[in-house]
Amino acid sequence: MNTIDERAASTLREALRGPVITPQDPGYDEARSIYNAMIDRRPAAFAQCVDVADVRETISFARDTGAELAVRGGGHSGPGLCLVDDGLVLDLSPMRWVRVDPETDTAQVGGGSWLGDLDHAAHTFGRAVPAGIISTTGVGGLTLGGGHGHLTRRYGLTIDSLQSADVVLADGSYVTASAQSHPDLFWALRGGGGNFGVVTSFTFRLHPASTVGVAVTVWPAEHTPEVLRWYREFLPAAPDELSGFFAVLVVPPGPPFPEPIHGQKMCGVVWCYTGDIADGHLEEVLSVVNEPAPPAFHFTTPMPYPALQTMFDGLMPRGLQWYWRGDFFDTISDAAIEVHHKYAENIPTALSTMHLYPVDGAAHRAGADDTAWAYRDAVWSGVFAGIDPDPANAGLIRQWCVDYWTDLHPHSMGGAYVNYIGQGERLDRVRATYRGHYDRLASVKRAYDPDNLFHANQNIAPSPD
Template identity: 80%
Template sequence: MGDMNATALQSLREALRGPVVTPQDPGYDDARGIYNAMIDRRPAVIAGCTDTADVRATLAFARDAGLDLAVRGGGHSGPGLCLVDGGLTLDLSPMRWVRVDPAARTAQVGGGSLLGDLDHATHTFGLAVPAGIQSTTGVGGLTLGGGHGHLTRRFGLTVDSLAAADVVLADGSFVTASEEEHPDLFWALRGGGGNFGVVTSFTFRLHPVSTVGAGVTLWPVDRTPEVLRWYREFLPAAPEDLSGFFALLAVPPAPPFPEPLHGRKVCGVVWCHTGEPDAERLEEALAVVNEPAPPAFHFATPLPYPALQTMFDDLLPRGLQWYWRGDFFDTISDAAIEVHHKYGQNLPTDRSTMHLYAVDGAARRPGADDTAWAYRDAVWSGVIAGIDPDPANAGLVRQWCVDYWSDLHPHSMGGSYVNFLGAQESADRVRATYRGHYDRLATVKRVYDPENFFRANQNIAPVPSHG
């Protein structure tokens, strides 16, 4: 890290419309706080960017001062890649705006926007982007990793709806990436993470989604083997308008769950049906939940799509201790089911969980090489998350997560959704995540970020230039 002199810092404050916060400023601790409270890093500067001009000035400052750079959108990065000790965090959170064109069915979205901002703006027109399961997630990080959620089986990954991205590159130049312009960069942005530049806005194609059928079915945790054996057959064969992610969890002490279930360990499925907004038809579609075992709880109702997207916000607020790891699966083997059963019975804390998100259906239609996302043949994207409010339990939830992942990983496809890679995972894990696409990504990286300026991420190092 280079020295940061007061004159240069003052010039940055004058150049930016957004706030510039240093450790000497009041509000510094709040400004460096992110979603995962297990991350405790102290950047030398946090530069809030309100527009592209601010982004360019911040990048120039970081280059001139020799500061390590991190980029923060929604601040949901599990490993805390949006903060670098002693470096500069380029904070896009002031860029929270969405502009919808209902006739063209497109939305342009500021780089600091959250999923809730996008859902709010599009829902009034009966439209949506397939993206995530929690409204507080940042659009930017989720999209650049590929993006999956409730609507994936019906409409594909988030990047499958991406039409263009405005990007500020490491040298400060500004480009728009799309199928027509900078197609290699556009290919890389669709799954390659934050390796290539600062995306100041995303343009998405929108899909007709308004009211969805939402449901939650829970079974006692000791029925996990029967439920998973049923689920692995049922869901991939189901129509694409039905999705349901499998979870291991402790029942939250809140509605709609009855008090006798509060705190009990269960397995369950969270359903989203884009074709059954009618309550009676929804119940008919979900009558199958009795097949593996009698549910301990079942609830299904038509909901506005944004209401489903906010369902878990209060359960998982900012400021909890998190440790997560993930993997892709093309099948849920009997051996994997035994692992899930073992660790589901031994959840270390009430908020720790495991989710299997369906990434089949429409997400499998693009060609294997059409985007940087390298697992078009996957059926599930799994994440194991050790979570607790108490820092004293950080070691406990981390160990449970690592042990669970270590036992489950041999039954996986070998790589993970890049946004589910944890802290301190190896370069081999990043390579496994991109499979045969890694070398092409490294070549694109050499063109757009030859000095690896954007390296506070699950990094793809540029291919060395020859000669």
Template identity: 80%
Template sequence: MSATAATTFDSLREALRGRVVTPQDTDYDEVRSIYNAMIDRRPAAIARCAGAADVRTTLAFARETGIDLAVRGGGHSGPGLCLVDGGLTLDLSPMRWVRVDPETETAQVGGGAELADLDHETHAFGLGVPAGIMSTTGVGGLTLGGGHGHLTRAYGLTIDSLIAADVVLADGTLVTATDKEHPDLLWALRGGGGNFGVVTSFTFRLRPVHTVGVAVTVWPVDRTAEVLRWYREFLPAAPESLNGFFAVLTVPPGPPFPEPIHGQKMCAVIWCYTGDPEPGRLEDVLSVVNEPAPPAFHFTTPMPYPALQTLFDGLMPKGLQWYWRGDFFDGIPDDAVAVHERYAHTLPTPLDNAPLPRGRGRPPGRPRRHGLGLPGRRLVRRHRRHRPRPRQRRPHPPVVRRLLDRPAPALHGRLVRQLPRRVRGPRTRPLHLPGQLRPPDHDQTRLRPGQLLPRHPEHPPSAA
């Protein structure tokens, strides 16, 4: 960064009520991190706006300097649109406030709020918004992308509940878009595209929801095709008060799942029921789950809606590497069923590299896992030097090399920093991973924090 640019950011820092974070700040890496660890972009500055006035000031700065600008809400953007290399990120995350009006059954939500903030405030009044399946998702990004979740079949998309928005336009004008004032802008925000301005607050029409019926049904993964065919026929004919998410997953090693299926690959449907709260009603609605195949596990319980929203937070924490793509479909064709059947056994899930519980919790006949993590997670975790146990296979050397050589050069520093302290600390020992991947020179046998991993000769560093 040039001296002129640094001086300009100093002036921006003085003009804002919030902070301006630059690479010189000690918490820069923490502030620039987002949910998807595959994104490793380095903005020249991050303006953490405390209110609409800060947003107007930051936009004026970007307009005057011509610097590239990105807007961040909750930081859940899969492709990392909330960060820009060498530019300015307008960060709304300090604006995490929610105001509920129980008389009009509406809620006004700050542009940086997460679903946990919204659910916490609205649940006290027996109300909610159809938005998402994880509490850490940002309200802004989810809403402006359309937004769906556990309540979608009952109450529609998130944008169907959006009735107003406060927007700072590119010229700094603050407007409120409703169906009467600036209706074209409200139409645009409700699915018309992007880049219309910075939304500093959303106003939602709330829906009645408090305690919902929750069910989890899992089948053996080799029955994926049968389950998916049944699912595509059953759900459209089911009451709209019943929502179901189909997924292929690795069963978590804990309750309510029984120990024999811990760590097993399964296909599953997670159900949410907002209909008749009478005991046994959800069981009656889902009495047909045996039709495609006998489930390996079926569990039902009443649950507060915010608890359902947080149910999978621990399975998909911030810091994993994701690649998402999405599209709109009006059905599940046979070709899609065939693809699911073909790849269900090998489809990666966040728990595939998690250590299984010791002792009785380990599925019979399943080999012990080595601590070699996928890129973006720990590379070394208690790697054992002793001989393999019976039926235990060490990772094949070419597989190890591909895992280490595939990440982009920008990620290598992060991978080294994630090595355990006993491997990269002050009393470091040579790094010996499965497959005998060793540094080429004796002087490089000690890795220091921030040092790049040695690359295999077949994979030279690419030009950044």
């Protein structure tokens, strides 16, 4: 039974400028749809907040009524933490805006914005923020988890570019967290997830990135051992201007891939180069891709950075079935390579995949304790993703993902990028993800959310008084 009746919803409607949507409203099913269609939850109400005042009123309503509260930014949460059955969703999706200040080289970004919004606004000034690989990802969730993407080796994690955040706290107060103001909160927001408040806007430092060199190299899956042994040595030694995430995949049926390899199981690397791409320099940098084995396909091109960020949008649209897990790795051992080879040969569906994202380079130059992100010594952030459009295959893709993760986890560092912790994983995964930072995060939680109002997340409980 819904915990928010129509009378209570009417009270909330009167307090907000944005709409309040309940199961009786025509837009309800659209409101509760998120990126991962495997999640099927039925909140009692959505408060679609258009400004800070709406956010404050919604938090006050949840606090006063005792309604279960979830916060939705871009709706990309793999385990569906942005929805809660029979409770209230504070929906930031109307707050999609970006303001770039070219004089200070910064961008202020609304809490409901997508990466594509930020990429588009910054690109006109030849700038970007290191964040993600799919443009429909929410800026808020990605940033609060730490954030990595094509530009991480060059410019660091997303949180390394965060200068400040405007936050509505559990008691309804509104603060700006930065290195100078509420520094403990600012530390915790940079990797600690949505545990500490509702971020209504982020201010990022921008970096030069306009046209980048893009390359895609794929080898038949049977060459996975040779390719990984080469990749584990080559990329960490490469200049920070070169990034490339390793993947096991089924080649999609479309460009740039030639028809003869469509549907084949492969391993590969998606490259991004932010150095000089004039006069064939990118081709020269990547001339080494023949060393592990002859590629089945190798493609290079200059590309506007936002085009790279949208390259996978059509392949991975909203509404697919997803199950994912993650782990950090500081090395790719020979034993781990055998695991990757096994699962590359047994990908269950056309979209299921595994990615190893490099998180070294500039990300390693931040101090180990500078932010809540606790794995500055990780070299790769791995994600295992079972993906398919058919709900009938949900069990199949979940099992492949869980088995892959289970076999590889003993070769990991123990924790994972918090945004890759999947549905149903044990609570000790959160503690492992924060290592020695967990107790400090729990103390910050006690200071800013002592009653754990914000618990529909990878939760960090307040430490005892």
